[in-house]
Amino acid sequence: xxxxxxxxxxxxxxxxxLRQGKYGEAVALLEAFHSRHPDQEPVLLRLAWASWDSxxxxxxxxxxxxxxxxxxxxxxxxxxxxxxxVRIYKQEALFEKLVAVCEKAVAVQPDDVCLLTELGNxxxxxxxxxxxxxxxxxxxxxxxxxxxxxxxxxxxxFAAGRAPDGEAAFLRAxxxxxxxxxxYYFRIADLYMRDxxxxxxxxxxxxxxxxxxxxxxxSCSLGDELISLGRIDEAxxxxxxxxxxxxSGAYYNRLGNALMKEKIFDRAACAFQKAVSREALRPxxxxxxxxxxxxxxxxxAAEALRQADxxxxxx
Numbered sequence: 001x002x003x004x005x006x007x008x009x010x011x012x013x014x015x016x017x018l019r020q021g022k023y024g025e026a027v028a029l030l031e032a033f034h035s036r037h038p039d040q041e042p043v044l045l046r047l048a049w050a051s052w053d054s055x056x057x058x059x060x061x062x063x064x065x066x067x068x069x070x071x072x073x074x075x076x077x078x079x080x081x082x083x084x085x086v087r088i089y090k091q092e093a094l095f096e097k098l099v100a101v102c103e104k105a106v107a108v109q110p111d112d113v114c115l116l117t118e119l120g121n122x123x124x125x126x127x128x129x130x131x132x133x134x135x136x137x138x139x140x141x142x143x144x145x146x147x148x149x150x151x152x153x154x155x156x157x158f159a160a161g162r163a164p165d166g167e168a169a170f171l172r173a174x175x176x177x178x179x180x181x182x183x184y185y186f187r188i189a190d191l192y193m194r195d196x197x198x199x200x201x202x203x204x205x206x207x208x209x210x211x212x213x214x215x216x217x218x219s220c221s222l223g224d225e226l227i228s229l230g231r232i233d234e235a236x237x238x239x240x241x242x243x244x245x246x247x248s249g250a251y252y253n254r255l256g257n258a259l260m261k262e263k264i265f266d267r268a269a270c271a272f273q274k275a276v277s278r279e280a281l282r283p284x285x286x287x288x289x290x291x292x293x294x295x296x297x298x299x300x301a302a303e304a305l306r307q308a309d310x311x312x313x314x315x
Contacts (some may be wrong), residue, residue: 006033007040014046023054039069048084061088061097068101072108079105086118095126113139113149120152127157147176151184158191163200166191182211185220198225216242220254227258232267238272249275253284256291265294282308 010033017026030047037043048063067081082105089098102119109115120135136153143149150173156164167188174184185207192201202225208218219242226235236255243251257273272288275281285308292301 007037007042011042011046014050017048018053023050023122026050027056032167034277041070057092061085064088065101068104071102072104076185077105077108086122088131089124095122098122099126099128109143113142116142117149117256120156124156124159129156129161132156133160133162145176147173150176152185154184155189155191162191181220182208182215185211186221189221193221193225196228198229214245215252216245221253224258227262227264230257230262232264236267236271243274247278249278249281249284252278256287260287260291260294263294265291269295276307280311283313285311 010029014026014030017023018221019030027047027050030043030050034040034043034047034134043065044063046153048060048067051057051060051063064081064085068085071078071081082101085101088100089095089101099119099122102115102122105115106112106119116135116139120132120139123129123132123135133153133156136149136156139146139149141154150169154166154173156162157169164286170184170188174181177184185204189204190207192198192204197276202222205218205222205225208215209222212218219238223235223242226232226238235258239251239255252271252275256268256275259265259268269288272284272291275284276288285304289301289304289308292298292304
């Protein structure tokens with residue numbers, strides 16, 4: 001493509017108008033030039049940006065899509081418009097459009113692992129887990145020793161309702177990245193936790209703790225699951241294990257919040273008392289006041305709030 005001699009002066013003038021906030025004038029100037037010289041991609045690029053800045057997102061996306069179509073026809077796929085469209089479609093939660101633009105790019109370069117990964121992610125965001133599974137399965141065939149592709153496949157399989165296969169994919173990822181095995185265990189546990197499948201979640205949380213007992217998050221998460229099942233004594237014992245690893249009151253505060261959700265207010269108050277005994281922090285006192293209030297112990301609630309105010313007033 002030959003650059004028209006008037007292109008750069010026009011862009012400079014459009015940029016000057018944009019800096020002054022004169023978006024309408026800048027767009028009109030660029031559109032007039034584009035209608036006469038549609039091959040000038042620098043002008044088309046400025047039109048995409050200027051239209052977006054002027055608030056005309058629909059028109060901006062049309063210009064970006066025009067740029068993408070030109071990119072796709074080139075021998076070397078630069079991907080600038082593709083990258084921008086992917087960013088915008090994610091930002092605007094336009095997931096069907098995101099899938100479409102990713103599919104166009106993959107059609108041009110079907111074995112590009114970066115483009116395939118983006119397409120698989122887009123399929124998941126668009127609520128198409130089975131299609132995502134197929135993409136990530138292809139990636140594991142292209143690079144079978146890449147743990148991230150197995151992890152992504154595990155995510156897609158869980159989303160597709162194929163939990164046992166998802167477990168297997170995560171475990172394969174862990175076998176390829178053995179020093180981080182607990183992270184894969186925890187992701188499996190987290191997916192089960194989100195689905196309120198407490199027994200399955202606990203099975204993997206216990207594996208996390210066995211592999212890396214120094215990570216308090218795993219004990220706290222196991223405690224939360226036990227609370228959900230009404231096994232409060234066991235939950236508190238697990239939380240004590242986490243709290244023993246740090247002088248912070250945060251773990252007791254988390255325990256208190258988990259108990260509050262289950263409306264076990266007396267034991268929540270005990271947990272918040274332990275939190276403030278370790279760290280006299282305003283949020284901990286406010287939580288303690290909430291627990292007392294729920295139990296109808298209004299004097300104790302008022303005293304906890306007084307202490308919260310006293311803490312906030314210290315320097």
